[in-house]
Amino acid sequence: METQNLPVVVIGAGPVGLAAAAHLVARGIEPLVLEAGTSAGSAVREWSHVRLFSTWSEVTDPAAEKLLAPTGWVKPDPASFPSGGDWAERYLQPLADVLGERVRTGVRVTGVSRAGRDRIVDADRATQPFVVHVAHADGREEKVLAREVIDASGTWTTPGPAGGSGLPALGERAAADRITYRVPDLKDPAVRARYAGRRTAVIGTGASAFTALAYLADLARADDGAGTHAVWILRRGISGSTFGGGTADQLPARGALGLAAKAAVDDGHADAVTGFRTEAIERDDDGRLVLVAEDGRRLAPVDEVIVLTGFRPDLSFLSEIRLGLDERLQAPIALAPLIDPNQHSCGTVYPHGHRELAHPEKGIHLVGMKSYGRAPTFLAMTGYEQVRSVVAAIAGDTESADRVELTLPETGVCGGAGLFDAPAAEQSGDGCCTPAPQLIQLGSKAPAEGTSAGGCCGS
Structure with a gap:
């Protein structure tokens, strides 16, 4: 089946998911963003009262800014610190608005697989599109075909x-x-x-x-x-x-x-x-x-009791996908050594892209907090660099995909x-x-x- 004319499905309309959509649009590739919440940045809105430790200059994506610019959007003071509510209302929602019908809210992804192929079938697997099962709030179910899938659903719900x-x-x-x-x-x-x-x-x-x-x-x-x-x-x-x-x-x-x-x-x-x-x-x-x-x-x-022991990736809807995950962190195998908190409680995480995020199942990409599995070391800047590289690889621009375009700040500890x-x-x-x-x-x-x-x- 011809897949090039199908959209790239992006799971999650959070900061990294919307950034992925912006990069896809910039490359002339049609995204379809599926968000379980009722609005863009629904997870971020749940901690709207908490202020980020990163400034506005570190939590907006360059491709997203370019997409927003023609709308008259003005970037907030780069040196100020947004709250979760600020981030959602002043950046994520305007970005979702400009993406328009490419962003669908109130739809929960319940499964991802290859069309007509369960996890164990090899025959013609790589040539089949991805099939994404979606549940609507009213109970309706829907099937969406995708060229590739970028899972930016995060870990907030687990x-x-x-x-x-x-x-x-x-x-x-x-x-x-x-x-x-x-x-x-x-x-x-x-x-x-x-x-x-x-x-x-x-x-x-x-x-x-x-x-x-x-x-x-x-x-x-x-x-x-x-x-x-x-x-x-x-x-x-x-x-x-x-x-x-x-x-x-x-x-x-x-x-x-x-x-x-x-x-x-x-x-x-x-x-x-x-x-x-x-x-x-x-x-x-x-x-x-x-x-x-x-x-x-x-x-x-x-x-x-307030329990703040970190988060975990929800892998249940990816059970028919062949993932290559580290047995401890539940992060991609090549990425895990770079973010292992047993080794990286001090210093920074090396910037990385599509190669470190690769899985045995070609065309599936776990990005953002989801890619870090159980590691607590994630920064928004890291997610933006991930999707820049992944989208460049999807577009066939290997040179750009392999190029590191991010310098992370030094720190006594990582993430949070x-x-x-x-x-x-x-x-x-x-x-x-x-x-x-x-x-x-x-x-x-x-x-x-x-x-x-x-x-x-x-x-």
């Missing part, structure tokens, strides 16, 4: 669990009414009332956990926040890199975020419990939650997402991955129950 084994902790699902897997919007009165004056466990590390700790500390300092306290649960220990790159980070807002989380601990608004891998979440007689570790330690009851507006503080002299301390007291409070020493580069 957050990691509280359980230290990678599975939900025993009782985690039953405690769902007291658990959130997102950074709460404490400017929302109803959400603020949920956490004000309460004891909240924050499980995880990285920028999202830093953001939650800083938000809770701000609430504790406010007139309506008396009694608000956080318990920060780390699966490993405290080290020089635990709070990020600090003043060594060339994305200053990202460094400031870690320093603000450190201030929350130092000022006594949060206690840290290290070496704690959650095995169970139980309720006490008052209905509060008790976290139980794999080693049997039990924490004092908390009112709420989310920022608040506090100014940077001064960083201590600790370097990255310094030896873990012994049993310590954090902040002005007594040590949290179960605090222990741990290894390098906390979870």
